[in-house]
Amino acid sequence: MGSSEAEGSSPPAIAPVIDELKKRRQSLATLATRLVVDPLELQTQKLHLEETMSTISKAIAILECVNSQQGHMAAQLEYSPSSDVTNKGSVGKRKIQSTRKAASRKRGNPYSWTRVTSTTIEDGHTWRKYGQKEIFSAKHPRSYFRCTYKYDQGCKATRQVQKSEEDPFLYVITYFGEHTCEGAKEKNPRCREPCVVSFESNKINDIKQEIAFSSFPSHKQENEEEVVSNLTSVDALPNCLEQPAMELHRSSITGLEPGWGDSFSGLNYSINSYDVEFMDLEDILSFELNEFFAW
DNA sequence: ACGATTTGACCATC
DNA sequence: GATGGTCAAATCGT
Numbered sequence A: 001m002g003s004s005e006a007e008g009s010s011p012p013a014i015a016p017v018i019d020e021l022k023k024r025r026q027s028l029a030t031l032a033t034r035l036v037v038d039p040l041e042l043q044t045q046k047l048h049l050e051e052t053m054s055t056i057s058k059a060i061a062i063l064e065c066v067n068s069q070q071g072h073m074a075a076q077l078e079y080s081p082s083s084d085v086t087n088k089g090s091v092g093k094r095k096i097q098s099t100r101k102a103a104s105r106k107r108g109n110p111y112s113w114t115r116v117t118s119t120t121i122e123d124g125h126t127w128r129k130y131g132q133k134e135i136f137s138a139k140h141p142r143s144y145f146r147c148t149y150k151y152d153q154g155c156k157a158t159r160q161v162q163k164s165e166e167d168p169f170l171y172v173i174t175y176f177g178e179h180t181c182e183g184a185k186e187k188n189p190r191c192r193e194p195c196v197v198s199f200e201s202n203k204i205n206d207i208k209q210e211i212a213f214s215s216f217p218s219h220k221q222e223n224e225e226e227v228v229s230n231l232t233s234v235d236a237l238p239n240c241l242e243q244p245a246m247e248l249h250r251s252s253i254t255g256l257e258p259g260w261g262d263s264f265s266g267l268n269y270s271i272n273s274y275d276v277e278f279m280d281l282e283d284i285l286s287f288e289l290n291e292f293f294a295w
Numbered sequence B: 001a002c003g004a005t006t007t008g009a010c011c012a013t014c
Numbered sequence C: 001g002a003t004g005g006t007c008a009a010a011t012c013g014t
Helices: A002-008 A015-034 A039-068 A070-077 A097-104 A202-214 A224-236 A274-293
Strands: A112-117 A127-133 A142-147 A158-163 A171-176
Antiparallel strands (some): A127 A142, A142 A158, A158 A171
């Protein structure tokens, strides 16, 4: 069943996306040369245009690299939907074997995507922490979150947050399942689940951090580990404040040789199941460009 | 009082 | 048997 499907179904169509990105980069370049406005304004706009083009270039490079690995990766992208919630809402005591069985299948589930970020805040959804675990061979514990609307609306989305081994200031956030809930997204439908390509803005990030931490001035928890869980409550932050920049993290693109993405070492966004991400790329770009030109 | 978090226990998978 | 994911009672915060 699964094997024939893996062979027959074509992997995510990346080539068209690459072409589209190239076209947009070209049009941006053309546009940049035609900007005739207030010199002060021009400087800012050019700067942002260059940043945007730089981001697009990186995306193209990564996509091309991924594209070359597509055949190899296709087999790993088989979607294994979460088990049916036939016993959802059963809050009985311990005898819950069927639920456990279903939950444990998450291990190795390819239908996930990973994001590495300097904060754990704001992805447009509200999360409830349901566990934390010390992970063998990992320095930092892993926190487990489920969607706040899991029981209200049967939303199956979950995420795991863990401090990066390489950089303790970064958090590796792995998402599982898709949100089927309404509540969180209604706050800002623009805020899509995946991280977006947005204009770099350290200032915005600083503001976010400031808001995040000032929201819990008297919290008993002070070390960084605990901040991971605290920040989940900050999902109500202004949704217009997006992540500072989309970046890619080579380690989580499965099936690639170590070092393939060294040239992207400054990048900081990771993808496990990239099909989920690329579906949003067009929207992301058009949104950001519209946002920019609305400036 | 209520909702969120913590944490030890349970259980499936490897 | 080791490990990781989830549950749920206990605890905490507002």
